[in-house]
Amino acid sequence: MSDLVLYHAPRTRSVRVRWALEEMGLPYRLERVDFTKRPPGGEEFTRINPLQKLPALTDDGVAISESNAIIQYLIGRYGPTDIEVKPDEADYGRYLQFLHFGEGGMTMPVSLLLAHTFLLPEDQRNPALAKWARHEVAKLLKYIDEYGLMDRDWLAAGRFTAADISVVYMLLLLKLIKEFDTAPDTVKAYFARATEREAWKKASAD
Numbered sequence: 001m002s003d004l005v006l007y008h009a010p011r012t013r014s015v016r017v018r019w020a021l022e023e024m025g026l027p028y029r030l031e032r033v034d035f036t037k038r039p040p041g042g043e044e045f046t047r048i049n050p051l052q053k054l055p056a057l058t059d060d061g062v063a064i065s066e067s068n069a070i071i072q073y074l075i076g077r078y079g080p081t082d083i084e085v086k087p088d089e090a091d092y093g094r095y096l097q098f099l100h101f102g103e104g105g106m107t108m109p110v111s112l113l114l115a116h117t118f119l120l121p122e123d124q125r126n127p128a129l130a131k132w133a134r135h136e137v138a139k140l141l142k143y144i145d146e147y148g149l150m151d152r153d154w155l156a157a158g159r160f161t162a163a164d165i166s167v168v169y170m171l172l173l174l175k176l177i178k179e180f181d182t183a184p185d186t187v188k189a190y191f192a193r194a195t196e197r198e199a200w201k202k203a204s205a206d
Helices: 014-026 042-047 067-078 092-105 108-120 127-148 162-176 186-195 197-204
Strands: 004-008 030-031 054-058 062-066
Touching: 004 014, 014 030, 014 062, 014 067, 014 186, 014 197, 042 054, 062 067, 067 092, 067 162, 092 108, 092 162, 108 127, 127 162, 127 186, 162 186
Parallel strands: 004 030
Antiparallel strands: 004 054, 054 062
16 A cells, blocks of 8 residues: 545634545545644645645655545545446536536535635635625535435435545535525535535544
């Protein structure tokens, strides 16, 4: 087994990668990144990821970033694993759709809502942007409800997969900024189901 090192801070996208590592049962070492340092994480982390953002993973010294790319890397290199849906399975296209929807489709509205209701100083928040983002987030949640979870416990293949890891992390961000209360009941139940998994509890513990 290679020496897998995950650079991590709580509530960042490194939670996704840690969750996948736990679901796959892979041994790894956790390196906590201190963002109070300048540059963030210190000079050593800058050499791992020049963008100074999380997550980052090294595999015998080879560095890769982007949370969903790391998950795909782990699946490809250390699978087979049940969190992957294979090309010969009926839900393969659906799996890819939601794996990338969790980042590509959800990031802009969720990030704008996060910024303009929570992260930015109040005098820099734009109420119009927050309103637009809240409207877009409501559409995303409706999509997950009506298309993603209709008569399903999980998003693809009748089991928990990396697609769920991708999407549930974004739901976590909404929950953290108290923008999840208006989510459809189906989506709330889905979030609760996912976060009862032992791998999630380990990944999100600290």
